[in-house]
Amino acid sequence: MKRNAAVLSLLACAGALLSLVGCGDSGSTTSSNSPAPETKTGAAPKKYTVGFSQIGAESAWRTAETKSVQDEAQKRGVTLKFADGQQKQELQIQAVRSFIAQKVDVIFLAPKVETGWEPVLREAKRVNIPVILLDRGIKVSDDSLYKTLLTSDFVEEGRMAANWLAKRMNGKGNIVELQGTVGSAPANDRKQGFAEVLAKFPDMKVTRSQTGDFTIAKGKEVMEAFLKADPTIQAVYAHNDDMALGAAQAIEEAGKKPGKDIILVSIDGVHQALEAIKDGKLNCSVECNPLLGPGAFDAAEQILAGKDVPKRIVSKDQQFDESTAAQALPTRKY
Known part of the structure; x- marks a missing residue:
């Protein structure tokens, strides 16, 4: 009996030691700055x-x-x-x-x-x-x-805008470009995509190109300068809808009809631009979600x-x- 009691006592002690070793890992901490370690379910922390x-x-x-x-x-x-x-x-x-x-x-x-x-x-x-x-x-x-x-694929957006415009203009005409913020990815890529397609249409030319910084006010200001320099502009390619809407205001104030006298194509697909297309003041907008x-x-x-x-x-x-x-x-x- 004494021998059995001693064996049971040794087993109990061993179990306790194993339990302490197992608890050692749970005492470690992970910084909130570190990616959370993957759990059994691979779940992210509930609060972050x-x-x-x-x-x-x-x-x-x-x-x-x-x-x-x-x-x-x-x-x-x-x-x-x-x-x-x-x-x-x-x-x-x-x-x-x-x-x-x-x-x-x-x-x-x-x-x-x-x-x-x-x-x-x-x-x-x-x-x-x-x-x-x-x-x-x-x-x-x-x-x-x-x-x-x-x-989004900004280069492809530029291509889509150019292809639509080439079809609308039957591959001929002069275009002014309202660029986005200088050095930004969408401005660089949308310009590139548009130019790629226009290279296939030698009778379509971008005659002027300047940044409108993606804003309505700047788009209007640049378009006013474009119209004064060249009253024969046939189309506008704007890197976003806000600049196109500003350009439309400038065209109206110059006594012309945006969407009719001058074609406008832009990028973003915002609600205000679609309203302007419905009203005949813009012609096309390529979506950027x-x-x-x-x-x-x-x-x-x-x-x-x-x-x-x-x-x-x-x-x-x-x-x-x-x-x-x-x-x-x-x-x-x-």
């Missing part, structure tokens, strides 16, 4: 914080993108720290540094231009805060500085769960003209 550095509020498209992210954060119960860059890269960089100091779990960045981000993104990488780019790409020497880019919130948070949660995401997630876009804009308006969300 995102810092969102937005370019500004220069257009209806940009406002729609911001609202999409804010609405989705609220829907998912995510803490969102928002910073408006007011069209200044230096303010966006300051915001990213602030998010790093606040130890957010993920950073969303809608970069104003393609270059100049590498130093601050290296700071984020050093403390294991993943960065997700929204709508615009960047140029860096190390693409591990960001996890993924949610965007700004509702990136759901996709951005899906990507964030996969990353926080330790899962891989595609380096580039591209939205599928369509175009609207006089034959389709009115039908699309009732269901348009932006």
Whole structure:
């Protein structure tokens, strides 16, 4: 009996020691700045914080993108720290540094231009805060500085606009171009895509090209200057709807009819542009979907769960003209 009692006592002690060893792992901690370790279910943490550095509020498209992210954060119960860059890269960089100091779990960045981000993104990488780019790409020497880019195919948007215009103008005519923000990915890519198609039509020429900085006011101002320099303009290609709407105002004030005397094609597909197409003041708008919130948070949660995401997630876009804009308006969300 004494021998059995001794054996039982030894087994109990061994079990206790094993229990203590097993508890040792649960005592370790993971920094909130580090990607969450993958669990058995691969689930992201239920509570996390995102810092969102937005370019500004220069257009209806940009406002729609911001609202999409804010609405989705609220829907998912995510803490969102928002910073408006007011069209200044230096303010966006300051915001990213602030998010790093606040130890957010993920950073969303809608970069104003393609270059100049590498130093601050290296700071984020050093403390294991993943960065997700929204709508615009960047140029860096190390693409591990960001996890993924949610965007549209800006080059293809330029091609779509040019193909529509070439068909409408029967491959002949002079065009003025309202470019987006100098150095930004959409401005560079939309110009490239448009030029690629126009190279196939030697009788179609871009006679003037200048930045309108993606705003209605600047688009109007540049178009006024274009009209004074050349009253024979036949078409306008604007890199976004807001500049096209500003150009339409300038055309009206010059005594011409936008959409009739001068053809206008643009990019974004916002509600106001589709209304203008329905009213005959614009002719075509190629869509660029700004509702990136759901996709951005899906990507964030996969990353926080330790899962891989595609380096580039591209939205599928369509175009609207006089034959389709009115039908699309009732269901348009932006």
